[in-house]
Amino acid sequence: METLETDYLVVGAGASGMTFTDTLIGESDADVVIVDRRANPGGHWNDAYPFVRLHQPSAVYGVNSRRLGNDEIDEVGPNAGFYERATGAEICGYYRRVLDQELLGSGQVRFFGTSNYIGPEGGRHRFESRLTGETTEVTVRRRVVDATYVESPIPATHTPPFDVDPDVRLVTPNELVDLTDPADGFTVIGAGKTSMDTCGWLLNNGVPSAEIRWIRPRDPWTHQRRHMQTLELVPSLMEWASLRMEAAAKAEDVPDFFRRLEASGVVVPLDPEIEPETWRGAILSQDERDDLRRIRNVIRQGYVQCLEADRIVLDDGTVPTDLQHVHVDCTAHGVKTPPVRPVFGPDRITLQYTIIPVSFSAAITAYVESTRDDDAEKNRLCPPNPLTGDAEDLIQYTLIGQRARAAWREEPDIEDWLQHCRIGFVQGVHDHLDDPRIQDALERIAECQKSAIANLERLRELAETSTS
Numbered sequence: 515m516e517t518l519e520t521d522y523l524v525v526g527a528g529a530s531g532m533t534f535t536d537t538l539i540g541e542s543d544a545d546v547v548i549v550d551r552r553a554n555p556g557g558h559w560n561d562a563y564p565f566v567r568l569h570q571p572s573a574v575y576g577v578n579s580r581r582l583g584n585d586e587i588d589e590v591g592p593n594a595g596f597y598e599r600a601t602g603a604e605i606c607g608y609y610r611r612v613l614d615q616e617l618l619g620s621g622q623v624r625f626f627g628t629s630n631y632i633g634p635e636g637g638r639h640r641f642e643s644r645l646t647g648e649t650t651e652v653t654v655r656r657r658v659v660d661a662t663y664v665e666s667p668i669p670a671t672h673t674p675p676f677d678v679d680p681d682v683r684l685v686t687p688n689e690l691v692d693l694t695d696p697a698d699g700f701t702v703i704g705a706g707k708t709s710m711d712t713c714g715w716l717l718n719n720g721v722p723s724a725e726i727r728w729i730r731p732r733d734p735w736t737h738q739r740r741h742m743q744t745l746e747l748v749p750s751l752m753e754w755a756s757l758r759m760e761a762a763a764k765a766e767d768v769p770d771f772f773r774r775l776e777a778s779g780v781v782v783p784l785d786p787e788i789e790p791e792t793w794r795g796a797i798l799s800q801d802e803r804d805d806l807r808r809i810r811n812v813i814r815q816g817y818v819q820c821l822e823a824d825r826i827v828l829d830d831g832t833v834p835t836d837l838q839h840v841h842v843d844c845t846a847h848g849v850k851t852p853p854v855r856p857v858f859g860p861d862r863i864t865l866q867y868t869i870i871p872v873s874f875s876a877a878i879t880a881y882v883e884s885t886r887d888d889d890a891e892k893n894r895l896c897p898p899n900p901l902t903g904d905a906e907d908l909i910q911y912t913l914i915g916q917r918a919r920a921a922w923r924e925e926p927d928i929e930d931w932l933q934h935c936r937i938g939f940v941q942g943v944h945d946h947l948d949d950p951r952i953q954d955a956l957e958r959i960a961e962c963q964k965s966a967i968a969n970l971e972r973l974r975e976l977a978e979t980s981t982s
């Protein structure tokens with residue numbers, strides 16, 4: 515059995531594990547071993563459907579030390595006027611270069627792909643090669659870093675949560691692009707970003723909207739792409755942040771919070787006629803939203819229980835189907851929501867969201883780990899913030915995120931680090947301080963922040979009492 519010794523054993527080479535390691539070795543001389551059961555870094559992006567793209571700009575995704583893409587604003591195509599968004603293939607190529615050039619190139623990191631982490635035994639940690647079955651034992655001098663805790667379940671690697679008759683045509687979005695036998699119609703199952711991408715792709719590839727049926731058990735809130743911008747377009751992000759802060763400060767109750775967010779355009783329902791029940795941070799341009807709204811055949815009868823040869827059984831009814839019809843499984847959650855754990859625990863660091871994107875959360879966790887000694891203090895600065903998907907949890911998410919931001923502002927070194935952090939959305943703000951929209955937004959944020967936090971605490975209590 516091979517044995518290794520290291521400071522940090524990072525389990526998982528997705529966006530979280532890669533970003534954590536990148537920041538950690540930039541801030542310290544730590545030695546790191548990374549293990550992943552996939553052959554390549556990049557996590558779920560390696561198995562993503564071919565038409566996937568980031569829904570946020572590439573300019574704020576990836577690791578801190580290396581740019582993803584060229585920070586260009588697209589001039590043509592559906593993303594015209596907004597910062598470029600990498601494809602899945604670009605993201606995978608990017609993480610491979612980060613691994614080879616930044617991480618392995620530093621001499622501080624060793625990578626073991628195609629290897630399953632098994633767990634600790636007798637004070638040491640073990641992983642096993644999926645190719646040879648050989649076990650490696652690792653002595654960890656500082657911490658094990660669990661970068662798998664909020665890993666992304668995706669259609670290509672999950673099992674659908676419903677029964678399927680063997681003759682029914684059920685495909686993943688990955689398989690959809692390879693269809694050889696034409697369908698007599700499509701049913702897209704799920705209401706998250708993957709289902710939006712899939713419906714958009716079908717429409718863009720010539721499928722008439724009348725031939726698409728969309729099973730959406732719960733409708734989602736979405737964000738506007740024009741707000742989720744950075745660098746030269748950062749004023750619109752700051753405007754968005756100030757409107758959200760104002761709504762948080764002034765809302766009388768939970769429904770009023772959403773009314774205010776919707777009225778100011780901070781969030782937009784996918785269907786203007788239907789009150790959304792979920793929020794997962796999906797970002798759409800108005801053109802994409804308008805396109806998706808062309809699909810009128812939306813089934814809202816709960817979750818699919820069973821796909822049979824001639825009917826789909828749902829919680830609250832059945833709808834007909836047939837064996838030439840193609841069903842697309844978009845039901846994987848995209849982000850796991852296990853029970854929250856302290857990020858800094860006695861035996862390990864568990865990477866979780868503090869704010870979106872998860873890569874930013876991993877970067878600040880690594881920064882805090884390398885600059886602070888006390889775990890209680892580290893946990894104060896990096897609180898876990900679960901993305902449950904339930905719309906009313908946006909209150910809790912906003913509250914935890916705002917408290918964390920307020921805590922960071924009190925720490926001069928973190929403030930300074932944030933200003934130079936490539937993957938914090940607010941990069942560019944300090945280059946545009948003379949822009950009246952930034953000035954106005956910063957003033958409104960400063961004015962409302964304290965009352966927003968106090969009011970969100972009250973709203974969270976209200977939401978808790980109404981559900982208990």
Ligand SMILES: Cc1cc2nc3c(=O)[nH]c(=O)nc-3n(C[C@H](O)[C@H](O)[C@H](O)COP(=O)(O)OP(=O)(O)OC[C@H]3O[C@@H](n4cnc5c(N)ncnc54)[C@H](O)[C@@H]3O)c2cc1C
Binds near residue numbers: 667
């Ligand atoms: C289709 C899609 C689009 C998305 N778009 C965006 C976006 O635009 N912006 C955004 O911020 N977020 C987006 N997300 C959210 C996404 O979850 C994060 O961006 C991020 O990629 C998740 O990274 P992760 O490292 O947490 O998880 P993963 O990418 O799932 O990585 C976890 C890794 O751990 C490994 N692993 C697990 N268990 C073990 C074990 N026992 N031994 C060894 N290895 C193990 C897995 O093989 C995997 O490689 C998107 C998610 C999906 C599904």
